[in-house]
Amino acid sequence: MANQENPQAALELLILKTLAAGPNHGFGIALHIEEASSALLRVEEGSLYPALHRLDKAGFIDAEWTVTENGRRARVYRLTKDGRKRLKEIEESWTTLAEGVKRVLRWA
C-alpha cells in the first residue's frame, strides 16, 4: 500500500482496530486509543472525524445514530465485512513495516 507513510493510514488502522472490538462512537474511539496505548498516543481530535467519514464513505464502516447508556444521542460506527478485510490487510503490512523498521534501527 503506497500511502502507508501517510499518518492518515496509521489513524485508519487504529480506528479499524478499535472498532474490531465492537461498535463505538467517535469519542469512545479516541478514548480507547489513548487508554490502550497507555496514553502514548494521543488522537488529534480534529482529524479523527474526517477520517471516520472517509472510512464510512469507502464502506469500511457503517454509521448509525443510537442512544448511549448515558442517554445521549451519538453517531456509532460499526465495522463492515469490507472493513474487516481491510483491517487484516493493513494490519499485516503495518506489522511487516514495523518489523522492518525495528530491524533497521537495531543495525544502526
Added chain:
Amino acid sequence: MGMKDWFRRRPSDDEMREELEAHVAMRAEHDGVDEATARRRLGNTLRTREAMRRVWIAEWWDALRQDAHYTWRSWRRQPGFALGAVLVLALGLGSSTALFAALDRVLFRPLPFADFDRLVSVGVIVTPPGGSFAGRTESMPDRDYVRMWNTTPAPFEAVTSMDTWTCEIAEEQPEGVRCGDVEHNFLRVLGVRVALGRDFAPEDDVRAAPRGALISHALWVRRYGANPAVVERTLSLETAKGPMPRVPIIGVLPPEFDMPVEAADILLPSQLRPFAPAPFAAEIMPFARLKPGVTPERAEVMLAPQLSQISTSPGFRAEWRVRSLRDRRVGDAARVAWLLMGAVAVFLLIACVNVTNLMLARVAERRREFALRAAIGAGRVRLARLALAESLLLSLAAGGGGLVIAFALLRTFVAMAPPNVPGIADASMDVRVFVVAIVLVVITGVAIGVWPALSVLRAGGLEGLRSTSTASPGARPRVRFALVTTQIALTLALLGGSALLLRSLWKVVSVPLGFDAEHVITLTAGLSRTRYPTPEHATAFFDELLTRARATPGAISAALSDSPSPPRPPRGRIAITVEGRPIEPNAPQVPIAVRWVTPHYFETFRIPVIRGTRLESDGTGEPAVVLNESAERILFAGERAIGRRIRPAAFGFSNGQEVPNPWFTVVGVTAAVRNGQSLTDPPAPEVFLATRTGGPVPPLGLSRLSLRTTATPSDAVTFLRQITADLDPRQLVTIQTGNELLTTLTARPRFIASLLTAFAVLALLLAAAGLYSVASYLVLQRRRDIGVRIAIGASPRDVAQQVVSEAGRCIVAGALLGCALGWVGTRALQSQLYEVEALDPAAWTAAVLALSLVLLAAVFRPARHAAHVDPIAALRAE
C-alpha cells in the same frame, strides 16, 4: 477502493454538527472540565466540519470526472458511435426544444393578466336556420348587453366589454392604427394598471361625456419618444364614419399589456350607457371574471335562463358560450399545437429508443471487457454507473447540438407558421425554453441509460467472461428486437399520420375555388386620409390607376375592390333588407359579407355568373348588385332574385349624419366562391355591390386593384409599381400574385404536413438504422451456427432467407402495433383532416408499404453477409 460510494448516504451538515457537539459534551463529562475547554481540545470545529464535508464532496466530484474521462476515451476509440448517437439525440432534442419555443405562447405561457385562469370570454353564438356560420365567435348585441347586464350576472365577479375598429391618427404624420372601445372597468377587470397617467373612470364612460384615450406602450415609444408629457396632449382621430373630436391622452398602457383578443393601439371609452337605440345592433365582445369556484361550463348553465332575452330573428338559434380567455385567444390553434407536440414527443422517443439500442449493442460488444473489469475488482454498480454517466454525457452533448439545431429550426418554424398561430412571431429561445431544454436533456439521459446500465449489471457476472462470441442469443438480442419493434411501431404511427395529412393537403389544394387566381396580380394601397381626404379623391386615384393598368402590356382585364381578393373574406359584413319584406323590430338581420367591386371584377377573377348578367360595364343605371348562390338562398329562400331590390344597412356617414344606402337591384347570381377564413370553409353568403362613377361608394374606400394579364408575374409586378410611382411616388403599395395568396392560405395544412412528414421520414431512417444494426449483430453472433448450416448443405439463399424472415417478424409485429397506435392516435388528427378519414385505407397502405420497403432494404446487407459466411473460417474462429 470505494467504487460503491456513489450510493452511500451523505450525512447532513446538521448531523456533522451534532456529532461534534456530542463529542464535546462527552469529553467535558469524562475529563470533568467545562465545555469550552473540551471544545478547545477538539480544535477549530469549523475547519473540522469543512474537512468532513469535503470527504463526501471531493470524491463524488472525482468519480464524476473519472467517468467523464473514461467515457471520452471510449468515444475516441469509436467516434462513429458517439457521433451517430449525439446526432440522433440532437435532432430529437433540437426539434422538441424549437417546437416548445414556438408553441409556448399558445399552450403554456401565462397570460399577462392577474389571475388569468378566471377570465373568460362570454357571448352568444347565433346560428341561422338550417345552417351554421363556420368560425363564428361569441359576441353580444350591444343593446342586449346593456339591458341585461346592468347588474353583474350571478356566475361573474365582474363583466366588461370591448370592440375594435380601424382608425387613423390624422395628424402631421398620419398613421393607420387599431382603436378599441372599452368599458371604463376594462383594465380593472383584467387586473392591469396603467403605466402612466390614469385609468378610465366611470364618468368617462357616459354617453356624450368628453372622451379620453389610453395609448399603448408601443405607440407611446414610437410616436412620442416615451415622453411622459404625453398625458393631456390630444389626438386627432379619423374613423370610418368621419373625423372624431380631438381626444386628450389620459394614460399609457404598461409595456407587457396585450389586448385579450385582437390588437389596439388606442383605447377609448365605449360609452354604451345610457343606451341610445340605433337602427341596427352592434356586436361587442364581453369578457368576465368568474367567481372563485365557478367553471365556464357551470357559468353557461347559470346563464341559460337569460337566453330568451337575447334578441334574434325568427328561426335563428342562439346559445351561450363561456370559455377561458386562453381558449378564446388560441382557439383551434391549440389543437394543432398539441398535435405537433405529440408528434415531436414521439420523434424524441424514437430517437431515445434508437440510441438505447446502439448502447445495448455496445454493451454486448464489450461484454467480455465488462466481465474482466468486474473480475479484477470494479464493482458492477460502478460499471453500471459508468453506463449511466455515458448516457448522460451523450445527452448533454446532444443537448448542446440540439440548441444549435433548435435556433435554426425555430427560425424556420416562425417563417413557415400559418398566420393564425398567436404569439408565434414573438417566439424566441428565452430562459423558459432553456429550462425546458435542460429538463429534456436530463430525462433523455436517464431514459437512454437505464436499460444499458441494467444490462451491465447482468453482464458483470463471471458467466460473461466464460461465454464466447458464439454464445447463443440471450436476453439482450431479444430486448433489442423488442426495442426495434417499438421503434417501427412508433415510426409507422408517424408515417400514417403524415400520409393522412399529405392526402388532406392535396385535397385542400385541389378544392374547387369558384374562381381562377392564376395570372391575377393584386395591388393594395392604403390611401392616407390626409392626402386623399374625401372618397372622391380616392376614387379618382384608383380610377386613374385602373385606366393605366389596363394599358400595361399583356393586360386582359382589371377591376377595383374595397376588399381582399377571393378567397379572402370581404372586409364588411352587414345586415341586408329585402324590399317588400317587413323588418322585425328589435331583431338583428343576418349579417352578410359585402364586397364592393367595379365592373369586370367577374371577368378578372373568372367567377362564373350562373344566372342573370355580370355587372354591366359603365352602366349608369340604378345601383346594381350580384349575389352568390348562398346569399340568394338566405335572402330570397328559393324565390327568383333577379330584378328584386335589396338594401344594406346604413353605414355611410356624411357630416356626422348617417346616409341611408340606396336600393340595389339584383342583376346576377354567381356560383359559389370560397370566401371563408380558410380554403375549406364552405362559401358563405356574399353580395357584390357595384361601384360606378357617380353611384354609391364603399364606406371604407377602394383599396385594391386586380389585374389579369398574360405578362409574367415579375413583369406584371414591375408594370404595376411603375404606374403607381408615376401617379403618386409617395404612395406605398403591396403587390401579391394570386398564387402567393393561395400559398399563404394553405400555410396551415402545409405546415402541419411538412413537419410531420419530416419527423416521419427521419424516424423511418432511424428505424432502418436500428433494424440494420440488430440484424448485423445477429448475423455476427450466429456466425458459427450459420457456418455449420452451410457446411451441412444449407444454401446461401436459405441462410439469407432466415435472416430476412427474422427481421420480417420484427417488421410485421411493429407494423401491427403501429397500426393499433395509429388507430388510437390519429383520432386527434381528424379535426385537421379535410375530406380524409383518419382510418383512410389508402394512406395507411402507403405508410405500411413505405415502411416495409425501406426496412427490408435495411436488412439486405446483413442477409447478404449471412449468405457469404465462410463455414471454415467461421468454425475456426472459435
